[in-house]
Amino acid sequence: MAISVPADAATIFPPHVFDQVGRAVQDQLFDRLADISDDLNTIGDKGFKPRLAALLRALGPSPGATARDAAPPELLRRCADFAYRMTGPRDVACLLHGAGRIVRAHGSMGAFFAARWRASGSLRIALGDLVDELCAADFTALLGQRGPTRRLKHLLPHPARGSACKRLNLFLRWMVRGPDGVDFGLWDVPRSALVVPLDTHVHRIGRFIGLTRRKDLSWRTAEEVTRRLRALDQDDPVRFDFALSHLGISGQCASRRDARRCADCSLKPICRFWTTST
Numbered sequence: 140m141a142i143s144v145p146a147d148a149a150t151i152f153p154p155h156v157f158d159q160v161g162r163a164v165q166d167q168l169f170d171r172l173a174d175i176s177d178d179l180n181t182i183g184d185k186g187f188k189p190r191l192a193a194l195l196r197a198l199g200p201s202p203g204a205t206a207r208d209a210a211p212p213e214l215l216r217r218c219a220d221f222a223y224r225m226t227g228p229r230d231v232a233c234l235l236h237g238a239g240r241i242v243r244a245h246g247s248m249g250a251f252f253a254a255r256w257r258a259s260g261s262l263r264i265a266l267g268d269l270v271d272e273l274c275a276a277d278f279t280a281l282l283g284q285r286g287p288t289r290r291l292k293h294l295l296p297h298p299a300r301g302s303a304c305k306r307l308n309l310f311l312r313w314m315v316r317g318p319d320g321v322d323f324g325l326w327d328v329p330r331s332a333l334v335v336p337l338d339t340h341v342h343r344i345g346r347f348i349g350l351t352r353r354k355d356l357s358w359r360t361a362e363e364v365t366r367r368l369r370a371l372d373q374d375d376p377v378r379f380d381f382a383l384s385h386l387g388i389s390g391q392c393a394s395r396r397d398a399r400r401c402a403d404c405s406l407k408p409i410c411r412f413w414t415t416s417t
């Protein structure tokens with residue numbers, strides 16, 4: 140399924156939240172995932188999609204413009220009905236408020252991030268700058284306090300504090316790689332700079348095949364896994380992320396030598412369960 144991205148889409152952040160076109164892209168992404176495998180439909184909570192759709196309707200035909208132009212009370216009003224797990228209306232309104240401030244100052248989220256990446260040459264530093272900037276807005280009109288909600292800070296972990304920042308690295312993957320039917324390729328940053336979105340599945344399988352010996356889900360581990368994957372593809376190390384993650388998500392891998400489950404696994408020649416077991 141082809142996903143077309145408009146020329147002005149670079150001003151969108153993120154596509155599934157900030158722009159009507161991004162909404163269509165996101166729908167296609169969900170549909171595409173559903174096409175790939177029923178197993179993939181078990182990713183995350185299916186209750187999220189209708190809530191996201193309702194939020195996007197409330198944000199209007201151009202959520203990006205709403206984030207850029209709306210005053211805090213209006214953002215809060217538009218987000219009033221959103222709730223998902225621990226995230227509530229004020230968290231989303233804060234995110235929009237912070238993002239809108241960046242868009243007003245820099246033209247787009249992507250322009251800000253690319254400039255920070257060019258200045259530092261470090262994805263970790265650029266990502267930290269993005270998190271800092273999103274949280275640097277004055278949230279008093281939304282919260283009665285200067286800083287953002289604790290939940291927003293939880294949703295936006297800072298790489299300098301050691302987190303693997305899985306969600307943020309996955310977001311960067313969408314923005315930087317492609318467009319290829321899954322990733323959007325909107326931001327002017329080379330894909331070689333990306334760091335793998337290190338989830339528990341990538342970490343687990345990565346340990347089996349020698350991508351890392353580290354036991355923690357940290358930024359250092361994500362960098363180590365990425366370094367090893369870079370040896371396989373210097374230009375695009377993160378392209379292996381989906382395959383590794385899906386092997387874990389699908390339940391095919393039992394984390395042990397299992398003749399039936401491992402039969403079709405192409406990682407057998409390098410998996411320690413096969414290379415060290417008798």
Ligand code: SF4
Binds near residue numbers: 405411
């Ligand atoms: S060979 Fe078996 S244990 Fe190793 S990664 Fe594949 S499925 Fe998992």
